[in-house]
């Protein structure tokens with residue numbers, strides 16, 4: 001070992017790259033070590049032989065209130081047209097049979113835009129829209145006392161939400177942002193998102209869809225940014241173990257290659273299980289890390305389906321009360337509002353969030369599920385499947401079951417010199433891209449402030 005002034009960032013997903021970008025921007029020496037050959041982690045793209053396309057491990061959706069993410073993207077030079085940003089929040093949900101429920105928020109200041117959108121929602125009765133509006137009006141009071149022991153289901157009941165408005169608005173939102181079942185997911189985490197999305201500016205609630213495969217949007221640009229400022233990014237360099245000195249402070253990082261790199265400061269930006277493996281055995285006994293060991297995972301299954309013709313007449317729709325939560329027409333998304341998708345085969349991405357019941361299914365079973373749901377929601381469509389690819393992420397995010405939040409660790413770990421980043425640390429947000437980037441920025445701020 002020798003040297004030690006540079007900060008090592010372990011992990012090249014959103015959290016690690018965001019931390020490294022902030023650090024090199026402030027003139028710090030940084031080394032990023034990433035286990036995989038390419039960066040991106042759980043927000044990554046790859047070339048897929050079945051579809052013949054560059055695809056993501058799963059369709060990612062962001063919102064205007066992803067302030068940290070959008071500032072990270074601006075910093076590394078992501079062009080505006082890489083992201084499709086809605087001018088006002090709008091979404092279409094389909095009922096079985098194909099009838100639509102449409103939410104279109106008018107261009108009013110927040111939160112009036114949401115009130116206007118809910119009142120004017122098409123395809124759902126006035127009684128149910130009024131229930132949603134009532135929840136919206138009560139939201140400010142709910143924010144004042146977040147309670148991590150109340151499930152989303154109990155919260156929706158307490159606020160008098162009717163089954164139709166739950167199915168058409170609340171439950172799709174909950175599965176999407178919490179990646180968990182409303183029966184177990186914490187209302188506090190939902191409220192954290194509602195506050196950011198709906199109580200600030202109107203733009204905060206707009207949906208933001210990456211037009212291109214995600215890796216091509218941010219990974220190489222972040223790496224270029226880091227390297228142009230003297231930082232180093234090493235791919236295919238898994239970390240194996242944190243080295244501590246006699247006082248229990250960070251002293252270095254040993255890689256799987258056997259090399260030990262000396263440093264006094266490490267930012268880990270890896271999932272919980274990996275962090276625990278990196279720790280010296282004795283450190284895992286610390287209460288903070290024992291809590292980390294108790295965090296559970298929630299899966300996402302993504303289906304990538306090449307069809308002989310487009311199924312959707314818009315970039316994306318949600319399916320009400322279906323295990324297939326969202327369908328995305330990748331060609332429309334890539335063409336953007338300005339372009340038109342080319343004729344011929346069409347690539348559809350299907351999101352099954354909180355997919356505990358599906359993650360162990362064989363592709364044939366998932367294909368049957370897909371065909372059955374398409375017949376149910378698009379009774380007149382007769383699409384032929386030309387290619388079918390299943391991407392399973394068993395540990396897509398941590399589970400946001402009630403009582404989980406207190407087990408998520410702070411940025412500052414109990415080990416001096418070790419800072420924790422990753423979407424799952426205690427950011428006040430559910431495990432999302434925004435939480436990941438915020439955690440990276442928080443860790444960088446700690447390094448820079450010398451605390």
Ligand SMILES: Cc1cc2nc3c(=O)[nH]c(=O)nc-3n(C[C@H](O)[C@H](O)[C@H](O)COP(=O)(O)OP(=O)(O)OC[C@H]3O[C@@H](n4cnc5c(N)ncnc54)[C@H](O)[C@@H]3O)c2cc1C
Pocket residue numbers: 010011012013014015016033034035036039040041042043057058059060061062237238239240269270271274300302393395396397421422423424431432433434436
């Ligand atoms: C299918 C899917 C869909 C999703 N959809 C959305 C969405 O629509 N909106 C949203 O906001 N969020 C979404 N998420 C969540 C989002 O992807 C994550 O919150 C985010 O990518 C987490 O970033 P991270 O940097 O914290 O972790 P990761 O992306 O997991 O990065 C950790 C990195 O560490 C690396 N690593 C692991 N072990 C080691 C080691 N020993 N040494 C060095 N490196 C190591 C990994 O290879 C990885 O690159 C989705 C997730 C999935 C899986």
